Amino acid sequence: MSIMALAIQRGRSSAIVLAAGVITGSIIWGLLVGFGLATALLLWTNLLVMLKIIGGLYLLWLAYRASRSALSKDQIAHQLANSFGNSNIQLYLKGVAMHLTNPKAIFSWAATISVGLPNSPSTYDILTGLLGCFTLGVMVFFGYAVIFSTKMAQSIFMKTRRWFDGVLALIYGYAGVRLLLLKT
Numbered sequence: 001m002s003i004m005a006l007a008i009q010r011g012r013s014s015a016i017v018l019a020a021g022v023i024t025g026s027i028i029w030g031l032l033v034g035f036g037l038a039t040a041l042l043l044w045t046n047l048l049v050m051l052k053i054i055g056g057l058y059l060l061w062l063a064y065r066a067s068r069s070a071l072s073k074d075q076i077a078h079q080l081a082n083s084f085g086n087s088n089i090q091l092y093l094k095g096v097a098m099h100l101t102n103p104k105a106i107f108s109w110a111a112t113i114s115v116g117l118p119n120s121p122s123t124y125d126i127l128t129g130l131l132g133c134f135t136l137g138v139m140v141f142f143g144y145a146v147i148f149s150t151k152m153a154q155s156i157f158m159k160t161r162r163w164f165d166g167v168l169a170l171i172y173g174y175a176g177v178r179l180l181l182l183k184t
Contacts, residue, residue: 021095
């Protein structure tokens with residue numbers, strides 16, 4: 001959702017940078033899970049609790065920003081997109097942080113790896129599986145950046161900005177509350 005919102009509001013290049021950060025976070029989690037290091041993280045519940053709290057609070061902050069934008073009648077405000085920062089480094093780091101502070105990413109990767117790999121996978125099996133997942137992630141996340149940065153998507157957004165930001169506020173808020181209430 002963040003990549004889509006940024007693509008619509010600030011364009012393709014900003015969304016691609018944010019997507020690159022999300023993909024980097026995904027690569028980190030994928031490698032950790034693929035080589036068994038995530039199992040140690042899952043056992044160290046204090047780290048997961050901290051990640052859950054940080055991720056939940058960040059999502060609630062995004063919900064607050066989106067709700068402020070939805071309530072604003074100013075079509076040029078774009079408050080949500082501005083909350084991501086202005087420089088490419090800030091956008092990239094936000095993408096990495098969004099993905100690394102999301103404990104659901106660990107569980108998603110753990111499920112993907114456990115289903116997709118044999119019981120005793122070789123390094124080749126792990127790297128091949130991860131390469132497939134990373135390729136799919138690149139296609140999806142960069143695809144969002146490209147599709148939602150088109151003139152048609154931006155035109156539709158300008159007509160429905162308040163509704164779009166309202167829906168984003170609800171989704172971010174729901175996800176943030178769910179993440180904070182998730183038992184580890």
